[in-house]
Amino acid sequence: MDKKKVVEIKGLVKNYGTRGFQTRVLKGIDLTIYENDFIAIMGPSGSGKTTLLNILSTIDKPTQGTVLLDGKDVTKLKNEELSQIRRDKIGFIFQDYNLLDTMTLQDNIALPLSLNGVSSQVCISKCQTLAQIFGLKEHLKKYPYQLSGGQKQRGATCRALISEPEIIFADEPTGALDSKSSRDLLERLKMVNDEGKATILMVTHDALSASYAKDVYILSDGMVKCRLTRGDSRKEFYDRIIDMQVSMGSDFS
Amino acid sequence: MNLAKLSFMNFKASFKNYVSLIVSLAFTVLIIFNFFNLMDSSVMESLGKINSQNIKIVIQCVIVVLCCFMFFFIWYATNVFLTKRKKEIGVYVFMGLTNQRIGKLYMLETMMIGLVALIMGIGFGILISQLFTMILVTISDIEVNLSFEISLSAILWSGLIYFIVYMIFVFKGYINLVSSSVLDMVSANRQNEYVKQNKVILFLKAILGIMILILGYYYAIKEGGMETMANALLAVVLVIIGVYLLFGGFIPLVYQTLASNKRFLYKKQRTLWINQIIFRMKKNYRTYAIVTVLMICAVTALATGVAMHERCQMIHDFENVYTYQIFSQKDNLQNEFTKVIEEHNDIQYSSYIEMLQVEGSFASTTHQKNTFALIPYSQLKELAQDSHQTFELKQPQDDEVIDLSHQYILSLITTDELEDIQIQNQVYNTIQRTTVPYLGYLQEQVSFYCVSDDEYQRLKSTETSLYVYNYKIENTKMLNESTEDIQQHQDCAGLIKVDPQNDSNQWIKMLYPVCIFMFMVFIFASGSIIFMKLYNDAFEEKERYRVLRKIGIGTKTLRAGVQKELLLTYIVPFLLMSLSSYFSVHALANMMQTDLLSVNILSVGVIAIFFVICYGLSVVIYCQNAGIYEKRMS
Numbered sequence: 001m002d003k004k005k006v007v008e009i010k011g012l013v014k015n016y017g018t019r020g021f022q023t024r025v026l027k028g029i030d031l032t033i034y035e036n037d038f039i040a041i042m043g044p045s046g047s048g049k050t051t052l053l054n055i056l057s058t059i060d061k062p063t064q065g066t067v068l069l070d071g072k073d074v075t076k077l078k079n080e081e082l083s084q085i086r087r088d089k090i091g092f093i094f095q096d097y098n099l100l101d102t103m104t105l106q107d108n109i110a111l112p113l114s115l116n117g118v119s120s121q122v123c124i125s126k127c128q129t130l131a132q133i134f135g136l137k138e139h140l141k142k143y144p145y146q147l148s149g150g151q152k153q154r155g156a157t158c159r160a161l162i163s164e165p166e167i168i169f170a171d172e173p174t175g176a177l178d179s180k181s182s183r184d185l186l187e188r189l190k191m192v193n194d195e196g197k198a199t200i201l202m203v204t205h206d207a208l209s210a211s212y213a214k215d216v217y218i219l220s221d222g223m224v225k226c227r228l229t230r231g232d233s234r235k236e237f238y239d240r241i242i243d244m245q246v247s248m249g250s251d252f253s
Numbered sequence: 254m255n256l257a258k259l260s261f262m263n264f265k266a267s268f269k270n271y272v273s274l275i276v277s278l279a280f281t282v283l284i285i286f287n288f289f290n291l292m293d294s295s296v297m298e299s300l301g302k303i304n305s306q307n308i309k310i311v312i313q314c315v316i317v318v319l320c321c322f323m324f325f326f327i328w329y330a331t332n333v334f335l336t337k338r339k340k341e342i343g344v345y346v347f348m349g350l351t352n353q354r355i356g357k358l359y360m361l362e363t364m365m366i367g368l369v370a371l372i373m374g375i376g377f378g379i380l381i382s383q384l385f386t387m388i389l390v391t392i393s394d395i396e397v398n399l400s401f402e403i404s405l406s407a408i409l410w411s412g413l414i415y416f417i418v419y420m421i422f423v424f425k426g427y428i429n430l431v432s433s434s435v436l437d438m439v440s441a442n443r444q445n446e447y448v449k450q451n452k453v454i455l456f457l458k459a460i461l462g463i464m465i466l467i468l469g470y471y472y473a474i475k476e477g478g479m480e481t482m483a484n485a486l487l488a489v490v491l492v493i494i495g496v497y498l499l500f501g502g503f504i505p506l507v508y509q510t511l512a513s514n515k516r517f518l519y520k521k522q523r524t525l526w527i528n529q530i531i532f533r534m535k536k537n538y539r540t541y542a543i544v545t546v547l548m549i550c551a552v553t554a555l556a557t558g559v560a561m562h563e564r565c566q567m568i569h570d571f572e573n574v575y576t577y578q579i580f581s582q583k584d585n586l587q588n589e590f591t592k593v594i595e596e597h598n599d600i601q602y603s604s605y606i607e608m609l610q611v612e613g614s615f616a617s618t619t620h621q622k623n624t625f626a627l628i629p630y631s632q633l634k635e636l637a638q639d640s641h642q643t644f645e646l647k648q649p650q651d652d653e654v655i656d657l658s659h660q661y662i663l664s665l666i667t668t669d670e671l672e673d674i675q676i677q678n679q680v681y682n683t684i685q686r687t688t689v690p691y692l693g694y695l696q697e698q699v700s701f702y703c704v705s706d707d708e709y710q711r712l713k714s715t716e717t718s719l720y721v722y723n724y725k726i727e728n729t730k731m732l733n734e735s736t737e738d739i740q741q742h743q744d745c746a747g748l749i750k751v752d753p754q755n756d757s758n759q760w761i762k763m764l765y766p767v768c769i770f771m772f773m774v775f776i777f778a779s780g781s782i783i784f785m786k787l788y789n790d791a792f793e794e795k796e797r798y799r800v801l802r803k804i805g806i807g808t809k810t811l812r813a814g815v816q817k818e819l820l821l822t823y824i825v826p827f828l829l830m831s832l833s834s835y836f837s838v839h840a841l842a843n844m845m846q847t848d849l850l851s852v853n854i855l856s857v858g859v860i861a862i863f864f865v866i867c868y869g870l871s872v873v874i875y876c877q878n879a880g881i882y883e884k885r886m887s
């Protein structure tokens with residue numbers, strides 16, 4: 001494979017708690033993400049999905065192991081550099097949107113780019129383009145409190161995409177959405193990915209969401225239990241994920 | 254564990270958080286105590302009855318102003334404190350405490366804070382009371398003997414007033430806690446609706462605000478006769494309303510317009526701080542308006558003090574041009590009186606003039622009789638030379654006069670119209686007015702007019718002349734040595750002696766330090782109100798800054814945004830104050846006939862320095878409270 005490696009995780013271990021009362025949440029994870037991948041990580045509640053994502057996105061630090069992002073070991077970087085990496089290389093989509101309620105949707109979307117010193121003309125045009133793709137053109141002037149959950153999450157996705165990051169990390173992006181809004185968002189994410197515009201790592205406990213990805217990793221008990229790869233049909237992929245869930249017998253919620 | 258114990262533990266544990274609150278409360282107590290103490294001190298007695306009465310009235314006014322001020326300050330401080338505590342107190346909800354018990358806990362805690370502040374305020378107040386009186390007396394240049402004394406009634410009064418005001422707000426906080434829902438207490442993160450305000454309403458408010466403010470400024474500097482006082486009052490009301498409308502309309506409008514211009518907005522950190530200011534504006538504009546008005550008051554108070562001081566000095570100098578002013582029916586007695594005085598005193602300079610006392614009236618109100626004293630032009634010129642005073646008066650024609658006026662502390666009539674006079678059916682055209690104290694104290698008591706020599710001779714044929722002999726002695730402390738000798742002189746028809754020690758305007762001198770003091774209190778208050786507001790707001794920003802840090806906005810960028818936001822928060826009231834104070838001080842300068850521009854500039858400069866300090870502190874503390882430097886994000 002001659003695809004570019006975006007993220008490379010080796011022997012990742014994460015303990016929580018103080019000495020003596022430590023629980024090992026991640027027990028050695030190896031994972032490589034290539035350019036234009038769309039990976040979903042599934043697992044039951046408490047299996048360490050968020051922990052993994054936080055470490056990858058440099059918000060948290062691992063106990064052991066390395067995380068190479070674009071060739072750099074992020075576990076060994078200083079705070080200022082980490083901010084820079086988060087700003088330039090990573091896009092975030094959170095379960096609770098995390099849009100700023102003080103500004104309009106347009107300002108929210110343009111925020112990361114405008115703070116990067118990119119010319120305001122570019123900010124405006126990129127914002128327009130993304131809003132077009134995500135069906136938010138009419139809502140740009142609205143404030144978050146005037147938007148539905150789905151619109152907010154699509155807005156947050158635009159914000160994540162606007163600085164054209166190497167990779168997008170999404171933690172249960174559909175967790176707070178109804179199924180129609182979820183599908184709407186996932187379709188668009190898939191489209192962006194298909195067009196080769198984004199590499200996505202998504203965490204979810206929901207099989208339907210996962211079925212939009214190209215690959216699904218099942219996380220259980222702090223380790224990657226298995227990997228499923230999508231064929232041609234999303235429906236068939238969805239069934240396979242459900243089967244796997246049933247066979248593992250764990251409670252995915 | 255009982256409530257008292259719990260609240261005491263709370264109090265001890267978070268004492269550090271209370272320090273700023275306790276210090277500011279203690280500060281207000283300290284100030285009020287000192288004024289009460291001053292009123293009871295023996296300094297008052299030694300000033301003479303009229304002076305001490307007047308000063309007591311001044312101090313009472315100051316105390317009333319300070320009490321109002323304390324009321325708002327405590328309101329503000331406890332409010333800030335309440336919102337902060339509300340979140341922490343929320344924890345007790347989970348411990349199963351009822352609202353009532355949480356309210357009681359709050360009451361106990363705040364009462365402990367209040368008590369500590371009271372004790373500190375009175376304690377430090379007693380410690381510095383001597384210093385305070387000394388500074389006041391020194392600045393006001395009054396000669397009294399100081400002795401250390403503490404008035405028990407001052408302690409009781411200041412303590413009682415503080416206690417009542419404080420308890421009102423403790424109780425208000427209690428009611429607030431008891432009636433608030435659990436949800437409010439646990440999370441203050443309610444939905445923020447109505448971020449943007451309706452542009453049409455803002456526009457109307459802005460236009461109205463600007464118009465009212467300009468109208469206020471116009472009335473402030475408009476010159477006029479007796480209506481000046483009404484104009485000044487009107488100006489005050491208009492400026493206050495104007496400032497409110499400006500903060501409620503014009504300023505948000507400017508920010509919103511800037512925010513809707515995306516080409517402007519998406520540069521540097523503007524997205525962050527302009528949106529932030531717009532968001533805060535609706536909640537905070539009253540605070541900014543209060544602070545602006547408070548600062549205008551401060552500058553005006555200081556200018557009043559300085560002007561009063563200068564006027565007093567001027568009047569004092571005016572009255573003390575001569576030590577003795579001797580009247581006589583006879584002329585050419587200069588040498589005789591000189592001899593008498595020189596027996597005990599050395600003469601610095603002397604002068605002599607002839608005057609006519611005539612019945613007359615102002616040309617506009619002929620039915621009202623006045624007594625005028627007329628003096629001939631050439632003799633006045635000579636007198637000016639003898640008493641070393643400037644002389645720049647035009648030679649009056651036979652039907653012209655020059656008004657020899659005097660200094661006023663404050664004149665409500667700001668137009669400078671000359672009034673013609675009428676004597677024996679002849680109208681004289683007043684061509685000039687002077688406030689040079691040619692006749693010193695006498696000039697203050699009698700309406701002098703200077704006429705041409707020919708006209709004087711003509712009038713002299715019908716009236717009898719009076720002769721005035723003026724002497725200034727070297728050592729005015731010795732002035733009583735010669736008075737008897739003068740009075741016993743056979744040709745002395747009357748004597749005015751001017752004792753510089755015995756100044757009936759001394760109480761006004763006291764205004765000077767009091768005004769300086771009020772200036773400092775107001776400035777301190779306005780700075781700390783903005784400071785406290787920001788301190789409190791910063792906690793609410795924590796969540797927002799956490800999100801920003803998560804999506805990779807660096808500490809430097811965030812801090813730069815905060816710096817701009819806070820800078821604007823401080824600078825807008827400051828600029829509006831600077832502009833408004835120019836007009837208020839200008840109006841005052843007109844009434845007091847003193848040039849106050851330098852005072853204006855100086856006081857604005859002092860405020861600027863103080864605000865820079867507040868700003869610097871605010872940035873540091875805001876960043877800390879908003880968690881910008883925190884490492885943890887998840």
Ligand SMILES: Nc1ncnc2c1ncn2[C@@H]1O[C@H](COP(=O)(O)OP(=O)(O)O)[C@@H](O)[C@H]1O
Nearest residue numbers: 016017025043044045046047048049050051052
């Ligand atoms: N900051 C923390 N301190 C201690 N334990 C934590 C912390 N964060 C998460 N955990 C624990 O780690 C485990 C995994 O959590 P998480 O990654 O949030 O799971 P998921 O997102 O898959 O539901 C859970 O058992 C949780 O209790």
Ligand SMILES: [Mg+2]
Nearest residue numbers: 049050051172
């Ligand atoms: Mg999770």
